Amino acid sequence: MSQSTGSAASLFETIAIVGVGLIGGSLAAAIKRRKLARQVIGVGRDRSRLDEARVRGLIDESETDVTVAAARADLIVFCTPVDRIAAGVREAAPHCRSGTIVTDVGSVKGPICDELATGMHGAGFPSGVEFVGSHPLAGSEKQGFEFADAELFVWRVCVLTPQEGTSQPTLERLRKFWEAVGSTIVEMSPDAHDKAVAETSHLPHVVAAALASTLQHQNAMLAASGFRDTTRVAGGDPDLWTAILLANAESIVASSEKFSESLRALQQALRSRDAVQVKALLTAAKQQRELIAVDSGPSNQ
């Protein structure tokens, strides 16, 4: 899959990964395995955790001061929770050299890109420093770099959300970077991205959480693979997901209302014991499901 590895090998001299958890750790591992940078600096608040990541070979250096890392890197990837990304970028940007690209992996793009687009044209951003949002559709309900996987991004879609003012060379370098770790690139506006993932990722989380909440303790022993799969994402970290859901609340509420309508139609058909209608709704759902049923290729994290 890393068909671009050869040409991508010299893409960046120094990459800083801010937030070395599951995603940041996997990205660092992917970069190192594919030799996409001369060095990878891991940035975080907890020195001893970073040192552990270094011992595991995920990063080359650890740094607790994002401004120090920013001054050395020519690519900075923020892998922190979504509610900390914009502030982090604003802290780091003034210390970047011209030509440095700043991106993130946040699963909500509108609020972050809006804030940073403004910031970029205002004070604090040196000329030649650009922020472009990224969202690799990869992850897991697991947490921590202990679960890092250098192949996490292979076969996955990575959304890039360029804005007015994003330069073509910057977009091209970022695209090559994500392709080099194995992803397929889709370009969208931040808002279009947020509306889409409200439906494909955030609504499923809300629905899975509501479903898990419905389970009565005494029935847990009858929960088999159907229940497990349908609620898997509800095992995700509540702090991370609270930040995500709040950052995209409006679109999620809109999607959840559409979902509630679909649910009510099924409830109504069941109430009236309308076999024809139940079957029609299940058939339509199965056909919709087949839009995304990829049985080969991606590993299901």
Place this chain on the structure above:
Amino acid sequence: MSQSTGSAASLFETIAIVGVGLIGGSLAAAIKRRKLARQVIGVGRDRSRLDEARVRGLIDESETDVTVAAARADLIVFCTPVDRIAAGVREAAPHCRSGTIVTDVGSVKGPICDELATGMHGAGFPSGVEFVGSHPLAGSEKQGFEFADAELFVWRVCVLTPQEGTSQPTLERLRKFWEAVGSTIVEMSPDAHDKAVAETSHLPHVVAAALASTLQHQNAMLAASGFRDTTRVAGGDPDLWTAILLANAESIVASSEKFSESLRALQQALRSRDAVQVKALLTAAKQQRELIAVDSGPSNQ
């Protein structure tokens, strides 16, 4: 897992499997691998399909007349869709010899057991022929004996639903049979079973179908593993599931109302951007999810 295989080897002389699809085929394979019967007769309507199953070694003989198979078997397991089980049992029972046990694998038990309990004390059931409901919590959205798996029942719960009049020796033999294919036995009344699986299996199906229906085509490319897992069961066969959902409609509607309440609470917290409440609900959901999060043992079909 097949700790009972030794003692179970002589449990039955001839087992008839009515309906040789994924479950019936897997059960036949499990019986043959563990040598739990001298012979396995596959019963179905399509002779050529049955012959194919025989060529694959899943069954020893194929039979299109259930009454012929019934006369020879000392265990009959109905693996047909839930809306055909009771009628099939009523057709077969008059031809059974005394001592024959009849069971099924239907995922709804109340309507089947109620109908057959009445039948059993009425005309048509020879004395000494007993029906006891079974529900092995195993399956897949796949269909057909091509996906048969002799280990499908290993580590799974199998619910037995004895009723007033079920004899202890019959229950004991049936228990040994399911244990021999690897399952853990839980005894419940048919109604308690149906209420429980409404929550753990049928509601997830309804929710997954509603969620799949919500997906807009243009967003399908952003559906990643979260959406895939949450909607997986919606890929199941609409005919089979229509029959299941209608047979248990009352309990499913009740469960779905509880689900809708949980969903509304989350929607409301998002609407009011109440981070404390969103996090509290997600935390509660994660804890509920952990009631059933078994990371080892079961293979996730």
